[in-house]
Protein backbone atom coordinates (compact mmCIF):
# COMPACT_ATOMS: atom_id res chain seq x y z
CA UNK A 1 0.00 0.00 0.00
CA UNK A 2 1.24 3.48 -0.84
CA UNK A 3 0.17 7.11 -1.09
CA UNK A 4 0.53 9.89 -3.62
CA UNK A 5 1.09 13.49 -2.56
CA UNK A 6 0.58 16.22 -5.17
CA UNK A 7 2.01 19.65 -4.36
CA UNK A 8 0.14 22.67 -5.75
CA UNK A 9 2.67 25.52 -5.48
CA UNK A 10 0.47 28.62 -5.65
CA UNK A 11 -0.96 30.96 -3.01
CA UNK A 12 -2.85 34.23 -3.23
CA UNK A 13 -0.49 35.85 -0.74
CA UNK A 14 2.32 34.83 1.57
CA UNK A 15 1.35 34.10 5.17
CA UNK A 16 4.02 35.70 7.34
CA UNK A 17 5.08 32.47 9.08
CA UNK A 18 5.16 30.20 6.04
CA UNK A 19 8.27 28.60 4.54
CA UNK A 20 6.58 26.13 2.19
CA UNK A 21 7.27 26.34 -1.51
CA UNK A 22 4.70 28.41 -3.44
CA UNK A 23 4.47 31.26 -5.92
CA UNK A 24 2.00 34.15 -5.81
CA UNK A 25 2.18 34.49 -9.60
CA UNK A 26 -0.29 32.23 -11.42
CA UNK A 27 1.20 32.77 -14.89
CA UNK A 28 2.57 29.23 -15.05
CA UNK A 29 -0.43 27.53 -13.49
CA UNK A 30 -1.73 25.79 -16.64
CA UNK A 31 1.71 24.60 -17.63
CA UNK A 32 2.43 23.39 -14.14
CA UNK A 33 -0.74 21.31 -13.95
CA UNK A 34 0.19 19.65 -17.25
CA UNK A 35 3.67 18.99 -15.87
CA UNK A 36 2.20 17.31 -12.79
CA UNK A 37 0.40 14.94 -15.16
CA UNK A 38 3.72 14.27 -16.95
CA UNK A 39 5.47 13.51 -13.67
CA UNK A 40 2.68 11.13 -12.66
CA UNK A 41 3.11 9.34 -15.99
CA UNK A 42 6.87 9.01 -15.96
CA UNK A 43 7.08 7.82 -12.36
CA UNK A 44 4.46 5.09 -12.54
CA UNK A 45 7.11 2.33 -12.47
CA UNK A 46 8.17 3.42 -8.98
CA UNK A 47 4.92 2.15 -7.49
CA UNK A 48 4.13 -0.58 -9.98
CA UNK A 49 3.76 -3.27 -7.32
CA UNK A 50 1.82 -1.08 -4.92
CA UNK A 51 -1.83 -0.20 -4.52
CA UNK A 52 -2.58 3.45 -3.94
CA UNK A 53 -4.80 3.94 -0.93
CA UNK A 54 -4.51 7.70 -0.48
CA UNK A 55 -4.16 10.75 -2.71
CA UNK A 56 -3.38 14.06 -1.05
CA UNK A 57 -3.44 17.52 -2.64
CA UNK A 58 -1.25 19.75 -0.50
CA UNK A 59 0.48 23.04 -1.00
CA UNK A 60 0.56 25.91 -1.45
CA UNK A 61 -3.16 26.18 -1.92
CA UNK A 62 -4.69 23.27 -3.87
CA UNK A 63 -8.16 24.86 -3.72
CA UNK A 64 -6.85 27.42 -6.24
CA UNK A 65 -7.12 24.71 -8.90
CA UNK A 66 -10.40 24.46 -10.76
CA UNK A 67 -12.54 21.36 -10.37
CA UNK A 68 -11.53 20.33 -13.88
CA UNK A 69 -7.83 20.62 -13.06
CA UNK A 70 -8.28 18.49 -9.95
CA UNK A 71 -10.25 15.97 -11.98
CA UNK A 72 -7.49 15.82 -14.58
CA UNK A 73 -4.89 15.04 -11.91
CA UNK A 74 -7.02 12.38 -10.25
CA UNK A 75 -7.63 10.82 -13.65
CA UNK A 76 -3.86 10.78 -14.28
CA UNK A 77 -3.39 8.86 -11.01
CA UNK A 78 -6.05 6.30 -12.00
CA UNK A 79 -4.61 5.98 -15.53
CA UNK A 80 -1.11 5.21 -14.31
CA UNK A 81 -1.43 3.51 -10.93
CA UNK A 82 -3.42 0.74 -9.32
CA UNK A 83 -5.83 2.50 -6.96
CA UNK A 84 -7.88 0.68 -4.30
CA UNK A 85 -11.66 1.05 -4.18
CA UNK A 86 -12.62 4.12 -2.21
CA UNK A 87 -9.21 5.70 -1.67
CA UNK A 88 -8.96 8.60 0.74
CA UNK A 89 -8.64 11.72 -1.45
CA UNK A 90 -7.84 14.87 0.53
CA UNK A 91 -7.90 18.45 -0.71
CA UNK A 92 -6.24 21.17 1.33
CA UNK A 93 -8.45 24.23 0.92
CA UNK A 94 -8.50 27.78 2.20
CA UNK A 95 -11.78 29.32 3.39
CA UNK A 96 -11.68 32.13 0.81
CA UNK A 97 -11.86 29.51 -1.98
CA UNK A 98 -14.75 27.61 -0.43
CA UNK A 99 -17.93 29.36 -1.54
CA UNK A 100 -21.18 27.44 -1.02
CA UNK A 101 -21.23 26.63 -4.69
CA UNK A 102 -17.65 25.34 -4.70
CA UNK A 103 -18.27 23.12 -1.67
CA UNK A 104 -21.33 21.71 -3.36
CA UNK A 105 -19.35 20.94 -6.52
CA UNK A 106 -16.47 19.38 -4.59
CA UNK A 107 -18.88 17.14 -2.73
CA UNK A 108 -19.90 15.67 -6.09
CA UNK A 109 -16.27 14.91 -7.04
CA UNK A 110 -14.17 11.97 -5.87
CA UNK A 111 -12.54 14.16 -3.21
CA UNK A 112 -13.84 12.78 0.07
CA UNK A 113 -11.81 14.65 2.67
CA UNK A 114 -11.32 18.39 3.12
CA UNK A 115 -8.45 19.88 5.07
CA UNK A 116 -9.38 23.49 5.72
CA UNK A 117 -6.74 26.04 6.69
CA UNK A 118 -8.74 27.96 9.29
CA UNK A 119 -5.78 28.78 11.63
CA UNK A 120 -7.92 31.09 13.79
CA UNK A 121 -11.52 32.28 13.95
CA UNK A 122 -10.40 35.76 15.04
CA UNK A 123 -9.92 38.59 12.57
CA UNK A 124 -6.94 40.17 14.38
CA UNK A 125 -5.02 36.86 14.41
CA UNK A 126 -5.73 36.24 10.72
CA UNK A 127 -4.52 39.72 9.83
CA UNK A 128 -1.45 39.45 12.03
CA UNK A 129 -0.46 36.32 10.06
CA UNK A 130 -1.45 37.79 6.66
CA UNK A 131 -3.97 35.07 5.96
CA UNK A 132 -6.11 35.71 2.86
CA UNK A 133 -9.44 34.87 4.53
CA UNK A 134 -11.59 36.61 7.12
CA UNK A 135 -13.09 35.33 10.33
CA UNK A 136 -16.55 35.41 8.70
CA UNK A 137 -15.29 33.30 5.78
CA UNK A 138 -13.77 30.78 8.21
CA UNK A 139 -17.13 30.26 9.91
CA UNK A 140 -19.31 30.42 6.80
CA UNK A 141 -17.27 27.86 4.90
CA UNK A 142 -17.17 25.48 7.84
CA UNK A 143 -20.93 25.75 8.34
CA UNK A 144 -21.45 24.83 4.70
CA UNK A 145 -18.67 22.23 4.40
CA UNK A 146 -19.95 20.22 7.37
CA UNK A 147 -23.30 19.84 5.57
CA UNK A 148 -21.64 18.07 2.64
CA UNK A 149 -18.51 16.38 4.04
CA UNK A 150 -18.26 14.39 7.22
CA UNK A 151 -14.52 13.83 6.80
CA UNK A 152 -13.21 17.32 7.49
CA UNK A 153 -10.07 18.36 9.25
CA UNK A 154 -9.19 21.92 10.16
CA UNK A 155 -5.82 23.49 10.91
CA UNK A 156 -5.53 25.75 13.94
CA UNK A 157 -2.45 27.64 15.09
CA UNK A 158 -1.72 27.99 18.79
CA UNK A 159 1.00 29.81 20.66
CA UNK A 160 0.32 33.11 18.89
CA UNK A 161 2.11 35.67 21.13
CA UNK A 162 -0.20 37.44 23.54
CA UNK A 163 -3.16 35.20 22.68
CA UNK A 164 -4.84 34.67 26.04
CA UNK A 165 -5.75 31.18 27.16
CA UNK A 166 -9.42 32.29 27.11
CA UNK A 167 -9.17 33.36 23.49
CA UNK A 168 -7.48 30.10 22.51
CA UNK A 169 -10.23 28.24 24.33
CA UNK A 170 -12.84 30.21 22.40
CA UNK A 171 -11.12 29.28 19.13
CA UNK A 172 -11.21 25.63 20.13
CA UNK A 173 -14.83 25.70 21.26
CA UNK A 174 -15.93 27.30 17.98
CA UNK A 175 -14.15 24.51 16.09
CA UNK A 176 -15.61 21.77 18.29
CA UNK A 177 -19.11 23.24 18.02
CA UNK A 178 -18.96 22.85 14.25
CA UNK A 179 -18.68 19.11 14.85
CA UNK A 180 -15.47 18.56 12.90
CA UNK A 181 -14.04 15.08 13.38
CA UNK A 182 -10.37 15.95 13.05
CA UNK A 183 -8.11 18.84 14.07
CA UNK A 184 -4.46 19.42 13.18
CA UNK A 185 -2.95 22.04 15.41
CA UNK A 186 0.55 23.44 15.25
CA UNK A 187 2.43 25.93 17.39
CA UNK A 188 3.36 29.12 15.61
CA UNK A 189 7.04 28.68 14.82
CA UNK A 190 9.54 31.09 13.40
CA UNK A 191 11.22 29.71 10.32
CA UNK A 192 14.37 31.41 9.01
CA UNK A 193 13.89 34.00 6.26
CA UNK A 194 10.13 34.32 6.74
CA UNK A 195 8.49 37.71 7.21
CA UNK A 196 7.72 36.69 10.79
CA UNK A 197 11.41 36.09 11.43
CA UNK A 198 12.22 39.59 10.11
CA UNK A 199 9.44 41.25 12.15
CA UNK A 200 10.57 39.61 15.38
CA UNK A 201 14.20 40.59 14.74
CA UNK A 202 13.11 44.17 14.04
CA UNK A 203 10.99 44.16 17.18
CA UNK A 204 7.73 44.86 15.36
CA UNK A 205 6.21 41.49 16.33
CA UNK A 206 6.43 39.95 19.80
CA UNK A 207 8.72 36.94 20.17
CA UNK A 208 7.31 33.43 20.58
CA UNK A 209 6.55 32.51 24.18
CA UNK A 210 7.17 28.77 24.68
CA UNK A 211 5.43 28.64 28.04
CA UNK A 212 2.29 30.19 26.54
CA UNK A 213 2.45 27.66 23.68
CA UNK A 214 2.65 24.84 26.23
CA UNK A 215 -0.43 26.16 28.07
CA UNK A 216 -2.33 26.30 24.77
CA UNK A 217 -1.18 22.79 23.88
CA UNK A 218 -2.34 21.38 27.23
CA UNK A 219 -5.75 22.98 26.80
CA UNK A 220 -5.98 21.58 23.28
CA UNK A 221 -5.17 18.07 24.51
CA UNK A 222 -7.71 18.24 27.34
CA UNK A 223 -10.57 19.84 25.40
CA UNK A 224 -10.30 17.49 22.43
CA UNK A 225 -10.07 14.50 24.75
CA UNK A 226 -13.32 15.57 26.47
CA UNK A 227 -15.02 15.49 23.07
CA UNK A 228 -13.84 11.96 22.23
CA UNK A 229 -10.88 12.84 20.03
CA UNK A 230 -7.83 10.58 20.09
CA UNK A 231 -4.51 12.39 20.28
CA UNK A 232 -2.92 10.04 17.77
CA UNK A 233 0.02 12.20 16.73
CA UNK A 234 1.57 15.17 18.52
CA UNK A 235 -0.21 17.68 16.27
CA UNK A 236 -3.20 15.57 15.22
CA UNK A 237 -6.46 14.83 16.99
CA UNK A 238 -9.12 12.65 15.40
CA UNK A 239 -12.32 10.89 16.33
CA UNK A 240 -12.02 7.11 15.82
CA UNK A 241 -12.35 6.27 12.07
CA UNK A 242 -11.33 9.84 11.14
CA UNK A 243 -7.55 9.65 11.48
CA UNK A 244 -5.77 10.87 8.35
CA UNK A 245 -4.94 7.71 6.43
CA UNK A 246 -2.46 9.58 4.27
CA UNK A 247 -0.46 11.12 7.11
CA UNK A 248 -0.69 7.94 9.16
CA UNK A 249 1.02 6.08 6.35
CA UNK A 250 3.91 8.59 6.54
CA UNK A 251 4.25 7.94 10.24
CA UNK A 252 4.04 4.18 9.78
CA UNK A 253 6.83 4.20 7.21
CA UNK A 254 4.78 3.28 4.14
CA UNK A 255 6.10 4.39 0.74
CA UNK A 256 4.77 7.50 -0.96
CA UNK A 257 5.36 9.41 -4.14
CA UNK A 258 5.60 13.20 -3.95
CA UNK A 259 4.62 14.88 -7.19
CA UNK A 260 5.29 18.56 -7.93
CA UNK A 261 7.96 21.12 -7.09
CA UNK A 262 9.48 20.64 -3.60
CA UNK A 263 7.53 17.40 -3.02
CA UNK A 264 9.28 14.63 -1.09
CA UNK A 265 9.10 10.92 -1.87
CA UNK A 266 10.02 7.91 0.24
CA UNK A 267 10.44 4.24 -0.61
CA UNK A 268 11.69 2.82 2.71
CA UNK A 269 15.39 2.90 1.74
CA UNK A 270 15.65 6.27 0.06
CA UNK A 271 14.16 9.71 0.26
CA UNK A 272 14.10 12.16 -2.62
CA UNK A 273 12.80 15.67 -3.19
CA UNK A 274 11.98 17.70 -6.25
CA UNK A 275 13.44 21.10 -6.96
CA UNK A 276 11.56 23.88 -5.14
CA UNK A 277 11.22 26.11 -8.20
CA UNK A 278 8.25 26.07 -10.57
CA UNK A 279 10.12 27.06 -13.72
CA UNK A 280 13.03 24.66 -13.18
CA UNK A 281 10.52 21.92 -12.39
CA UNK A 282 8.56 22.51 -15.61
CA UNK A 283 11.68 22.80 -17.81
CA UNK A 284 13.23 19.64 -16.45
CA UNK A 285 10.11 17.54 -16.94
CA UNK A 286 9.67 18.89 -20.45
CA UNK A 287 12.95 17.07 -21.14
CA UNK A 288 11.51 14.03 -19.30
CA UNK A 289 14.13 14.48 -16.59
CA UNK A 290 13.13 14.23 -12.96
CA UNK A 291 14.39 17.33 -11.09
CA UNK A 292 15.08 15.53 -7.87
CA UNK A 293 17.81 14.92 -5.33
CA UNK A 294 18.09 11.46 -3.82
CA UNK A 295 19.35 10.53 -0.39
CA UNK A 296 20.03 6.87 0.38
CA UNK A 297 19.01 6.16 3.94
CA UNK A 298 21.56 4.26 6.00
CA UNK A 299 20.43 1.86 8.72
CA UNK A 300 21.20 4.61 11.21
CA UNK A 301 19.05 7.14 9.30
CA UNK A 302 16.18 4.65 9.14
CA UNK A 303 16.45 3.98 12.87
CA UNK A 304 16.50 7.71 13.70
CA UNK A 305 13.43 8.29 11.52
CA UNK A 306 11.61 5.45 13.22
CA UNK A 307 12.44 6.93 16.64
CA UNK A 308 11.25 10.40 15.60
CA UNK A 309 7.96 9.32 14.03
CA UNK A 310 7.29 6.50 16.50
CA UNK A 311 7.57 8.80 19.47
CA UNK A 312 5.19 11.33 17.94
CA UNK A 313 2.36 8.79 17.55
CA UNK A 314 0.17 6.55 19.69
CA UNK A 315 1.73 3.55 17.93
CA UNK A 316 5.01 4.29 19.69
CA UNK A 317 8.31 2.47 19.23
CA UNK A 318 8.35 -1.33 19.33
CA UNK A 319 11.41 -2.82 21.03
CA UNK A 320 10.80 -6.02 19.09
CA UNK A 321 10.82 -4.13 15.77
CA UNK A 322 14.01 -2.30 16.73
CA UNK A 323 15.70 -5.63 17.46
CA UNK A 324 14.44 -7.35 14.29
CA UNK A 325 14.96 -4.46 11.87
CA UNK A 326 18.08 -2.87 13.31
CA UNK A 327 19.73 -5.44 15.62
CA UNK A 328 20.64 -5.91 19.26
CA UNK A 329 23.11 -3.02 19.29
CA UNK A 330 20.31 -0.57 18.45
CA UNK A 331 17.95 -2.12 20.99
CA UNK A 332 20.60 -1.82 23.72
CA UNK A 333 21.25 1.81 22.71
CA UNK A 334 17.53 2.56 22.92
CA UNK A 335 17.15 0.90 26.31
CA UNK A 336 20.05 2.81 27.83
CA UNK A 337 19.13 6.19 26.34
CA UNK A 338 15.52 6.17 27.54
CA UNK A 339 16.28 5.58 31.20
CA UNK A 340 16.44 9.22 32.31
CA UNK A 341 13.25 10.09 30.40
CA UNK A 342 11.36 7.19 31.98
CA UNK A 343 12.50 8.44 35.39
CA UNK A 344 11.33 11.96 34.52
CA UNK A 345 7.92 10.55 33.54
CA UNK A 346 8.02 11.92 29.98
CA UNK A 347 8.35 8.48 28.36
CA UNK A 348 6.56 5.30 29.33
CA UNK A 349 6.53 1.65 28.29
CA UNK A 350 3.23 -0.11 27.60
CA UNK A 351 2.90 -3.59 26.08
CA UNK A 352 6.47 -3.63 24.78
CA UNK A 353 6.08 -0.20 23.18
CA UNK A 354 7.85 2.98 24.09
CA UNK A 355 5.50 5.97 24.09
CA UNK A 356 5.58 9.65 24.97
CA UNK A 357 3.70 10.05 28.26
CA UNK A 358 1.08 12.79 28.41
CA UNK A 359 3.49 15.28 29.96
CA UNK A 360 6.16 14.40 27.39
CA UNK A 361 4.09 14.92 24.25
CA UNK A 362 4.97 18.59 23.83
CA UNK A 363 8.66 17.68 24.08
CA UNK A 364 8.84 14.69 21.73
CA UNK A 365 11.12 16.17 19.06
CA UNK A 366 13.74 17.16 21.62
CA UNK A 367 13.53 13.80 23.41
CA UNK A 368 13.72 11.88 20.12
CA UNK A 369 16.92 13.63 19.12
CA UNK A 370 18.47 12.50 22.43
CA UNK A 371 17.62 8.90 21.51
CA UNK A 372 19.16 9.04 18.04
CA UNK A 373 22.04 6.81 17.08
CA UNK A 374 24.82 9.22 16.14
Ligand code: SF4
Pocket residue numbers: 010011012013014015018019020022059060061094117
Ligand atom coordinates in the same frame (compact mmCIF):
# COMPACT_ATOMS: atom_id res chain seq x y z
S1 SF4 B 1 -1.78 29.58 2.32
FE1 SF4 B 1 -0.59 27.89 3.25
S2 SF4 B 1 1.10 27.47 1.86
FE2 SF4 B 1 0.21 29.45 1.26
S3 SF4 B 1 1.48 30.97 2.29
FE3 SF4 B 1 -0.27 30.54 3.63
S4 SF4 B 1 0.41 28.88 5.00
FE4 SF4 B 1 1.85 28.98 3.26
